[in-house]
Amino acid sequence: MLIESPCIGVCLLNKDHHYCEGCFRSRDEIAQWITLSDIQKKEVIQIATQRQIDLMSF
16 A cells, blocks of 8 residues: 655745644654655654644644
8 A cells, every 4th residue: 555645745844843834744754754664654644643733732
């Protein structure tokens, strides 16, 4: 199964929290995406989704 990148084309790292404003991944998570296993990609998506929820609740 192909796990697609969560990138939505809004590629801007926030200077305060250091996550992408579009997908909420860290710079390392973005850079390593192509080398991650499907399980790792799912984990990154879950983490990024939770980050988005946490950061939007402020």
